[in-house]
Amino acid sequence: MSAVAEEVDVVVIGMGPGGEDVAARLAGAGLSVVGVESRLVGGECPYYACVPTKMMVRAADALGEARRVPALAGQAEVRADWTPVADRIRDEATTDWDDTAAVQRFERTGGRLVRGTGRITAPGEVTVGDQVFRARRGIVLNPGTEPAVPPIDGLAGSPLWTNRDAVPVREVPESLLVLGGGPVGLEFAQVFARFGTSVAVLEAAPRLLPAMEPEASEVITEALLAEGVQVRTGGGVQHVKHDGQFEVQLAGGDRLTAEHLLVATGRRTDLQALGVSAVGLDDQARTIPVDERMRAADGVWAIGDVTGRGAFTHTSVYQARIAAADILGQDGEVADYRAMPAVVFTDPEVATVGLTESRARDAGVEVSTGTTRVQESARGWIHGVGGTGVVKLVADVRRGVLVGATVVAPGGGEVLGALAVAVHAEVPITRLREMIFAYPTFHRAIETALGDLDV
Numbered sequence: 101m102s103a104v105a106e107e108v109d110v111v112v113i114g115m116g117p118g119g120e121d122v123a124a125r126l127a128g129a130g131l132s133v134v135g136v137e138s139r140l141v142g143g144e145c146p147y148y149a150c151v152p153t154k155m156m157v158r159a160a161d162a163l164g165e166a167r168r169v170p171a172l173a174g175q176a177e178v179r180a181d182w183t184p185v186a187d188r189i190r191d192e193a194t195t196d197w198d199d200t201a202a203v204q205r206f207e208r209t210g211g212r213l214v215r216g217t218g219r220i221t222a223p224g225e226v227t228v229g230d231q232v233f234r235a236r237r238g239i240v241l242n243p244g245t246e247p248a249v250p251p252i253d254g255l256a257g258s259p260l261w262t263n264r265d266a267v268p269v270r271e272v273p274e275s276l277l278v279l280g281g282g283p284v285g286l287e288f289a290q291v292f293a294r295f296g297t298s299v300a301v302l303e304a305a306p307r308l309l310p311a312m313e314p315e316a317s318e319v320i321t322e323a324l325l326a327e328g329v330q331v332r333t334g335g336g337v338q339h340v341k342h343d344g345q346f347e348v349q350l351a352g353g354d355r356l357t358a359e360h361l362l363v364a365t366g367r368r369t370d371l372q373a374l375g376v377s378a379v380g381l382d383d384q385a386r387t388i389p390v391d392e393r394m395r396a397a398d399g400v401w402a403i404g405d406v407t408g409r410g411a412f413t414h415t416s417v418y419q420a421r422i423a424a425a426d427i428l429g430q431d432g433e434v435a436d437y438r439a440m441p442a443v444v445f446t447d448p449e450v451a452t453v454g455l456t457e458s459r460a461r462d463a464g465v466e467v468s469t470g471t472t473r474v475q476e477s478a479r480g481w482i483h484g485v486g487g488t489g490v491v492k493l494v495a496d497v498r499r500g501v502l503v504g505a506t507v508v509a510p511g512g513g514e515v516l517g518a519l520a521v522a523v524h525a526e527v528p529i530t531r532l533r534e535m536i537f538a539y540p541t542f543h544r545a546i547e548t549a550l551g552d553l554d555v
C-alpha cells in the first residue's frame with residue numbers, strides 16, 4: 101500500500117551549501133519547506149572539503165613560511181605536529197562531524213529536516229523511505245557529487261583514500277601517492293608534504309591543473325618540486341596493487357610505492373538514484389542542465405555541483421539565491437557566469453576568473469594576452485623567497501575588455517578580486533590603465549600586465 105502523501109510547498113533534496121541556503125530563504129519567506137539530507141546538513145564543504153582543507157592549508161602555510169626564515173631573518177626551528185590541525189578540524193570546523201548546529205539553524209528559519217535519501221517518484225513527488233511528499237511549488241535538487249574512482253586495474257576494493265578519508269586523519273602518512281593533479285590533489289599534496297609526508301602526484305594529463313593556464317601549471321609545478329614533491333604527468337597509472345602498502349605501475353613502466361593512495365581524479369553524480377527520469381530528465385547524464393533561473397524541468401530547479409557550472413561553494417550559493425527568487429515569483433537576477441572566480445589554495449595560490457586564453461579563442465574571441473612575472477614586480481622582488489608567480493590577462497580586443505585573468509601569487513585569491521570586478525563589470529581596459537595601483541603591492545603587477553596587452 102502506498103503511503104499517504106504529505107503536501108508541502110517545496111522539497112529540497114540535498115542540503116549542501118546551496119540546498120541549505122535555498123531552503124532557509126524559502127522557509128524564511130513563509131513557505132513550508134522540507135529539506136532532505138542523507139548525510140550531514142551543510143554538505144561536503146564544511147565537513148570534508150573547503151573548510152577543513154583550508155584549515156590544513158593555513159597550518160601548512162605557517163610551516164612553509166617558518167622554513168623561509170633562514171633566507172630572510174635568521175634561524176627558526178620547525179617541528180611539524182599534526183595534532184593541532186586534526187583537533188581544530190574535529191572541534192572547530194566539523195564539531196566531530198556533527199551537524200546539530202546546522203540543523204538548528206535551518207529549523208529556526210521554519211524549515212523541517214527529513215533525514216534519508218530523497219528520490220523523485222513522480223512529477224511534484226519526492227519519496228524518502230516510507231514518507232511521500234507532494235511539493236506544490238517545486239522541488240530543488242542539490243545532491244552534490246561523490247569522489248570518482250577511475251577504473252584502474254587493482255584500484256577498486258583497495259583501501260584507497262578520497263577527500264573524505266584524508267580530512268579526518270589523526271596522523272599524516274609517511275608516504276602518499278596522489279592520483280590527480282587538480283585542485284583537490286594539489287592542495288592535499290602540498291599540505292601533507294609540508295608536514296613531512298613523502299608525496300608523489302600522478303596526473304594523467306601532460307601538466308598539473310590542465311584546465312588552467314599553462315603558465316599557472318609551470319609555476320605550481322616548480323613550487324611543488326622545490327618542496328620535494330614528485331610530479332609525474334602524462335601517461336597515467338596502469339595498475340595498482342595493495343599488499344600492506346600501495347604500489348602503482350605508471351604507463352612508462354616505473355613503479356612507485358607509498359603507505360597511502362589518495363584518489364583526487366574528479367567527481368561523479370548518480371542521477372538515476374535521484375529519480376530524475378520521472379520529470380523527463382536524462383538520468384544517464386553527468387550533470388543537470390539548467391536555464392538562467394536554475395529551472396531544470398517543470399517545477400524542478402537544480403543548483404550546485406550537479407549543474408556543471410563550476411564545482412565551488414560560491415557557485416552553489418549564488419545559484420541558490422537565484423532559484424529562491426524564481427520560486428518566490430520575484431523578478432530577480434539571472435545567472436551570469438562570465439566572471440566565475442576560482443582559487444586553488446596552494447602556496448602560491450592559483451586564482452582564476454572568466455576564460456583562459458584557449459577557452460576564449462575556442463569561443464571565437466579575438467584575443468590579446470598580457471603577462472607579467474610576479475618576481476619581476478617590486479613587491480615580488482622585495483618578498484624574495486616564496487614570491488614567484490604570474491599574472492596573465494585575457495582581453496577581448498574587439499570589445500576592449502578583459503574576459504579572463506589568472507593570478508598565481510602569494511595571496512593570489514585576494515589579488516584576483518580586482519580582476520573579478522573588471523571582468524564582471526566589463527570595465528574598459530583604457531579605464532583600468534588609468535587606475536592608481538598602490539606601491540608596492542602584489543596587485544600592482546596587474547598594471548604591468550595591462551601594459552603588455554595589445555589592445
Ligand SMILES: Cc1cc2nc3c(=O)[nH]c(=O)nc-3n(C[C@H](O)[C@H](O)[C@H](O)COP(=O)(O)OP(=O)(O)OC[C@H]3O[C@@H](n4cnc5c(N)ncnc54)[C@H](O)[C@@H]3O)c2cc1C
Binds near residue numbers: 115263374
Ligand atoms: C577536497 C575539496 C576541497 C574543496 N575546496 C573548495 C574551496 O576551497 N572552495 C570552494 O568554493 N569549493 C571547494 N570545493 C568544492 C565544494 O566542496 C563544493 O562545490 C560544494 O560543497 C558545493 O556542493 P553542492 O552544493 O553541489 O553540494 P554538496 O556540498 O556536495 O552537498 C550535497 C548534499 O546532498 C546530499 N545528498 C545527495 N543526494 C541526496 C539524496 N538523494 N537525498 C538526500 N540527500 C542527498 C549529500 O549527502 C550532501 O550532503 C572543494 C571540494 C573538495 C572535494
Ligand SMILES: NC(=O)c1ccc[n+]([C@@H]2O[C@H](COP(=O)([O-])OP(=O)(O)OC[C@H]3O[C@@H](n4cnc5c(N)ncnc54)[C@H](O)[C@@H]3O)[C@@H](O)[C@H]2O)c1
Binds near residue numbers: 283285304367442444
Ligand atoms: N579551492 C577550490 O575551490 C577547490 C578545491 C578542491 C576542489 N574543488 C572543486 O572540486 C572539484 C573536484 O576537484 P578534483 O581536483 O578532484 O577534480 P578535477 O576534475 O578538477 O581534477 C582531477 C584531475 O585528475 C586528473 N585525472 C583524471 N583521471 C586520472 C587518472 N586516472 N590518473 C591520473 N590523473 C587523473 C585530471 O586530468 C584532472 O587534472 C573540482 O571541480 C574543483 O574545482 C575546488
